[in-house]
Structure formats: structure tokens, C-alpha cells
Amino acid sequence: MSVLTRGEIIKEIKRGNIKIDPLDESSIGPGSVDLRLGNKFRTFKRADQVYDVNESLNYRDLTELVETDTIVVQPGETILGITMEKITLASNLCGWLEGRSRFARLGLMVHISASFMQPGISNHQVFEISNMGHVPLRLHAGTRFCQFVFQRTIGKATYAGTFEGQTEP
Numbered sequence: 001m002s003v004l005t006r007g008e009i010i011k012e013i014k015r016g017n018i019k020i021d022p023l024d025e026s027s028i029g030p031g032s033v034d035l036r037l038g039n040k041f042r043t044f045k046r047a048d049q050v051y052d053v054n055e056s057l058n059y060r061d062l063t064e065l066v067e068t069d070t071i072v073v074q075p076g077e078t079i080l081g082i083t084m085e086k087i088t089l090a091s092n093l094c095g096w097l098e099g100r101s102r103f104a105r106l107g108l109m110v111h112i113s114a115s116f117m118q119p120g121i122s123n124h125q126v127f128e129i130s131n132m133g134h135v136p137l138r139l140h141a142g143t144r145f146c147q148f149v150f151q152r153t154i155g156k157a158t159y160a161g162t163f164e165g166q167t168e169p
Contacts, residue, residue: 004093004150006030017090018150019122032098032147035083035125039141041066042080042169065168069141073131078112080169081127081139087148088122091156096149097125103145107133110146117148120158123166 004012006028012018020033027034042063051057063080073079089095095117099110112128127146131137139145 002152003031009150017093019088021086032149034144035085035146035148037139037141037143037145038082038084039067039069040082040168041071070138072136072138074136075131075134078130081129082169083125086124089120091120091158092153094119094151094153098147098149108137118159119153126169
């Protein structure tokens, strides 16, 4: 699989194989597109019980949906966020959601482990945000928060799963 450079990303956008809504063309970099942080978050409820990690565990049972333009993430805390942009990919394109180094240097992780975006997706991307630093960090909706790296696939496929069409974290 090959990473798409700026020129290839623009070609795929013009062909309709990559759709970013809304698209800010200044966010297209040499090998990725910056995506912005939306204003919907999920914060984890405080709990005294132990939850079994298995297929029946639903993260929504452990979280509360919050809509706000700013949110503080405490050291050691994890929250969920979502992109402002909706990403739609053709069945021969996939991608990776990557953090930005300016925020990683503060100890902020944009995603814990689920960075791969399947071919044929059409949704907003969820962030698994963790503050691994030592100071509270205030996040602001609209901030260029991550970069999406595009790749061509060998063969075609379309994602149809649990998070298909997601619009909130």
C-alpha cells in the first residue's frame, strides 16, 4: 500500500474518491489532511464496580455525552471526541488517524489504539483522547487536532460494522 501525497489527495478529492465535509483546502499537507476537533465528547462516569471487557460491554454504558466548545482533560484521564469533518472513502482507499506532534509533546494522545480507518468508510472519526502528561489540558472545538493519512488498498472493500455512519463519539 502506498501513502497518498498532496497531489494524489487532491486528485482523489476531485474524482470523488475522497470526500471531506466540510473541506478546508489549506488543511491538505504534503502527505495528510488535518482534521479538526468537534464539540461532542464522551466522558467516563466514575464507578466502583469492575466491568468485564468482552463483546457485550458497551462503552456508552460507561460514558456520558457532552456537547461543549471546550473541555479539560486531566492527567491520566481518557475521553472520547470526534472530528468536525465527515470522511468518505472509495472502496480502494483506507487511512490512518495520527496525532500531531505539537500536542504529543504535551503528553496528549489522540487515539489509544484504534487508528486504522477501513476502506469505504463514511462517517466522522472518533478520537480516544488520553492526557499522559502531568498538567490539565483544555481542548477547543475547531482545533486542527489530528492528521488523516490516506493509502490505496490492494483490492476493494467497504466497511459495514458497528460504527458505520457514526456522528458522535
